[in-house]
Amino acid sequence: MTTSTDLAELTGDYVLDPAHTRIGFVARHAMVTKVRGAFHQFEGTAHLDGADPAGSTGQVVIKSESIDTGVEQRDQHLRANDFLDAPNFPEITFRSSKVESLSDTEYRVTGDLTIKDTTKPVSIDFEYTGNAVDPYGNLRVGLEGSVTISRKEFGVTWNAALEGGGVLVGDKVVLEFDISAIKQG
16 A cells, blocks of 8 residues: 555556456345446556646446346346447446546546446546555556446436336446556556
8 A cells, every 4th residue: 555645656557457347336126125237348548647636537448238237137138228228339438537636545537428329427436545566566556436327317218117106227326436457567
């Protein structure tokens, strides 16, 4: 772990390590429980400026067909037109436009999230969880963050009414990011 005084040493270009990064989500189901899942295929890059976090940038491209909740029938429905329409919209993207330092270890990354060809600005609060040199000599940084979005704002509107009232799928979806990024060069 490093302290805020040596964050400048972390300045550089990074790629997400898909083997140690999780991009997940949580959505309300039947108004009584939560369904959790993740995307298993994605690529991401970042430029970190440890001395001036406002100079940092990042982007992620997620393959929508890689959605996985552990239930194949549900996953097929999520890939279909009712939800992500993966054949017609194969990628979900996020591109940062602004990074703000909230504290020594907390940052707000604002940017454009695109789902199903609809782009909306979102702000994701991240916690810097530290850095380490792995057994292969790679410098890694860790970040954890989340943001709650309205799926309807991104054209993901399918639902079904429940017999006792309410709906099958909640509108609010929490996107979760547990990132391990490796410094390049």
